[in-house]
Amino acid sequence: MRPLRSRSRKHRGISLGLLALRLAAACCLQSQGVSLYIPQPAINATVQEDILLSVEYSCPGIPTIEWKYTSPWGVQKKIVEWKPGTQANISQSHRDRVCTFDNGSIQLFSVGVRDSGYYVITVTERLGSSQFGTIMLHVSEILYEDLHFVTVFLAFLGAVAAVLISLMWVCNKCAYKFQRKRRHKLKESTTEEIELQDVEC
Ligand SMILES: *[C@@H]1O[C@H](CO)[C@@H](O)[C@H](O)[C@H]1NC(C)=O
Ligand SMILES: *[C@@H]1O[C@H](CO)[C@@H](O)[C@H](O)[C@H]1NC(C)=O
Numbered sequence: 001m002r003p004l005r006s007r008s009r010k011h012r013g014i015s016l017g018l019l020a021l022r023l024a025a026a027c028c029l030q031s032q033g034v035s036l037y038i039p040q041p042a043i044n045a046t047v048q049e050d051i052l053l054s055v056e057y058s059c060p061g062i063p064t065i066e067w068k069y070t071s072p073w074g075v076q077k078k079i080v081e082w083k084p085g086t087q088a089n090i091s092q093s094h095r096d097r098v099c100t101f102d103n104g105s106i107q108l109f110s111v112g113v114r115d116s117g118y119y120v121i122t123v124t125e126r127l128g129s130s131q132f133g134t135i136m137l138h139v140s141e142i143l144y145e146d147l148h149f150v151t152v153f154l155a156f157l158g159a160v161a162a163v164l165i166s167l168m169w170v171c172n173k174c175a176y177k178f179q180r181k182r183r184h185k186l187k188e189s190t191t192e193e194i195e196l197q198d199v200e201c
């Protein structure tokens with residue numbers, strides 16, 4: 001009973017945390033000038049998936065958009081900065097792994113476990129007011145799919161073995177029948193025996 005309760009308490013803790021995050025986001029979203037909408041603030045992924053960190057902003061004029069990555073241990077790295085409609089300035093660590101969209105979203109290609117963490121977007125309008133939002137990404141190994149592959153492979157081997165065994169059985173049956181027929185014929189006439197011997201040579 002006790003582990004169950006503690007797990008549910010932990011779960012409640014997590015959902016309270018998420019709720020606080022969402023409330024904080026919702027508050028920020030309503031400051032003047034810039035507004036930001038994040039449809040999916042938490043994403044679970046498996047390695048090698050392409051992940052869209054989807055956002056949508058609205059503000060007067062053209063803003064500057066910046067994405068930063070914060071690892072679970074608190075190390076922060078800049079990913080990319082750009083003004084919609086112009087070329088993005090992508091940091092060395094994410095070159096060739098990121099593409100940007102005009103609505104502020106970015107896509108990460110072929111994520112790894114080490115890409116897990118917090119992705120913070122800051123949208124700054126021309127006059128200086130800004131808005132930020134966070135997306136939490138959790139990337140896990142594909143253990144389940146490995147197991148799935150092994151299961152399929154074993155099933156395939158089993159099927160092949162079954163086919164081979166039934167083929168052998170059929171061959172065996174045929175050979176036995178053939179031998180019986182031959183013995184029968186041998187008994188019937190000695191002339192045929194000579195013929196058969198000719199054939200065998
Ligand atoms: C992600 O996985 C965790 C458990 O690892 C789960 O609690 C959470 O609800 C999942 N979130 C989403 C968005 O699927
Ligand atoms: C932002 O644009 C991308 C690419 O066009 C799209 O897939 C995504 O859904 C958009 N995000 C929102 C929140 O509309």
Ligand SMILES: *[C@@H]1O[C@H](CO)[C@@H](O)[C@H](O)[C@H]1NC(C)=O
Pocket residue numbers: 078089090
């Ligand atoms: C791109 O970003 C780097 C580091 O943030 C900066 O030093 C460089 O001047 C930027 N380049 C452009 C073209 O904005």
